[in-house]
Structure formats: C-alpha cells, structure tokens
C-alpha cells in the first residue's frame with residue numbers, strides 16, 4: 001500500500017505497512033494459534049481460513065484527533081510531540097471519511113472552535129468520531145445513523161461501540177450466526193441465545209436472522225442498548241424474539257436461574273476478557289454451545305482455561321485492522337459430555 005503520510009514519516013500508525021499483507025495475516029494467525037496452543041481444551045482445534053480484509057479503505061469508523069489552529073485545523077492523529085498531525089486522504093480510511101474531512105474543517109472554522117492543544121491543555125475540540133453509514137449524512141440532526149453490518153441495517157446512536165472494519169465485522173456476525181444455528185446434539189434447532197457484551201446487537205440480531213427464536217443481548221451502555229432495541233424493532237422482531245438489557249454482563253448472568261441458561265451463549269468482551277467470575281458461571285451453568293469473539297488472544301486463552309467444561313472445536317481469525325498487531329479471533333466451544 002502506498003501512503004504519502006508514511007513515506008514522509010508523519011504517521012507510523014500502520015506499523016507493518018512495509019510487510020506484504022499475506023505475511024501480516026500469517027503472523028497474526030500464528031499469534032492466535034500460539035495463544036490457544038497453551039490451552040489444553042483447545043488442542044486439535046480446527047482453524048478455518050482467516051477472513052482477510054481489504055488492505056486499503058477498510059476503516060469505516062474513525063476517531064480523528066483535532067489539532068492545528070482555529071484557522072487551520074488538522075484532522076488525524078496525535079504526533080510524537082503530542083500535537084495534531086493532519087492525514088488528508090489516509091488510504092486505510094473509507095473514501096467517505098476522507099471526503100467528509102474538508103467539510104468538517106470548514107465547519108470547525110465556521111464555528112470558530114479552538115482545536116485542543118494537548119501540551120498546554122487548552123482548547124475546545126479534541127476529537128471527531130466518524131462512522132460511515134448506509135447513507136452519507138454529514139452533521140445530521142438525526143439521533144441514529146443507519147449502518148450496514150453483514151446482512152442487517154443496525155441503528156448506531158452516539159457513544160456506542162462500533163467495529164472499525166464493517167466488511168470484516170459483517171462476516172464475523174455471519175460466522176457466529178452460522179455456528180449458533182447449527183443443530184444441537186439432540187438434533188433440535190437451538191431455541192435461545194444470549195449475546196453478552198452485545199453493543200448495538202450485531203451478534204444477537206444476526207442470530208435472530210438465522211432463525212433462533214429468542215435472543216437476549218446484555219450490554220453495560222444504555223445508549224448502545226437503545227440502538228439495539230431500535231434495530232430489533234426495525235427488523236420486525238418482537239420484544240420476546242429479541243430483548244436487550246442494559247446491565248453488567250457478569251452481574252446479570254449471576255442473577256439468572258441456571259435452568260434458563262440458553263442453548264447458545266455468545267460473548268464479545270473488551271480486551272480484558274470476561275474474567276474469572278463470568279467464566280466460572282459459564283463453566284457451571286451455560287448450555288451446550290459457547291461462541292467467544294475476542295480482540296485479545298491472551299485474555300481469550302486465560303478465560304478458556306477457566307472454562308474446562310468446554311472444548312474448543314473451531315476457530316477463525318478476522319483481520320479487522322491490517323498493518324497493525326490487532327488480532328480478532330472467534331472460537332466455537334462445545335460442552336464436553338459429562
């Protein structure tokens with residue numbers, strides 16, 4: 001990939017830009033496999049072929065640092081001197097983001113906003129969060145932006161987590177829905193699914209779309225839950241077919257009657273993983289199948305070790321962020337018959 005900002009030494013965010021993309025994917029696959037190799041219940045796991053990303057224009061969501069001056073604002077990253085670096089035409093960003101930045105600079109100028117200066121801790125505007133929607137809407141008054149994720153349009157409100165690479169995230173949701181919808185050992189179709197750390201509901205809504213009759217999403221951000229409820233209603237799902245609850249995932253699970261544990265559990269926690277308490281709850285009470293999507297192979301391996309009742313059957317790398325160390329892995333776990 002050719003990048004003028006890299007060539008002039010202004011940006012080093014894509015630290016593996018000089019490494020051919022195939023080699024990057026191979027290195028990430030090795031990192032993920034090494035982490036799982038340490039877990040006895042993951043021995044012999046079958047790795048599906050990695051979901052590669054487009055090496056350019058993949059970034060559909062970006063947090064741009066605002067720097068520069070009132071008359072000449074910059075939009076990009078923070079440089080080594082902790083001042084803003086302008087990155088017009090950044091090749092990993094979706095073209096819609098690059099098209100929007102000149103208009104945003106004009107907007108900052110027209111409002112006479114002072115870009116935040118980190119070294120002196122002065123200024124009014126620090127970041128701009130940009131997400132590419134299904135339609136291109138710049139500075140709309142609308143409270144929800146429709147975004148395409150996999151097979152569905154999801155509503156995105158302010159302050160909610162969104163995967164940075166919509167194309168790869170869409171395939172992650174599809175993969176999880178395919179795993180979720182597989183027949184149970186009894187031959188019956190799964191009837192219930194929980195999506196813990198559901199964000200705006202991408203996993204749960206894809207599972208509902210794949211035919212699971214009752215899905216429940218749990219997420220700590222009330223604003224993300226409002227988005228998920230809106231998307232479920234737009235998809236024509238009743239509150240019984242898809243319910244979304246704002247709560248801490250561990251506390252919520254602990255309050256549930258273990259007899260109501262779902263056929264399929266999906267977890268997609270932040271980098272720290274699900275932690276010992278939830279892993280222990282899952283190990284004791286969750287149903288036949290667990291799908292764990294992780295952005296940190298180290299915490300994934302630690303959590304799997306804490307769930308010895310489950311065997312890791314299949315795994316797949318999803319390359320959300322080319323040219324970086326970022327590794328997203330999804331694994332399918334099956335309860336070992338006791």
Ligand SMILES: C[S@@+](CC[C@H](N)C(=O)[O-])C[C@H]1O[C@@H](n2cnc3c(N)ncnc32)[C@H](O)[C@@H]1O
Pocket residue numbers: 161162163196197198199200201202203218219220221224247248249250268269270295
């Ligand atoms: C990696 S994101 C995944 C979001 C979603 N599954 C998706 O694909 O967009 C992790 C999510 O966990 C949420 N979260 C963080 N701590 C939580 C907690 N203690 N309980 C429930 N959700 C939490 C965050 O707000 C965030 O939306």
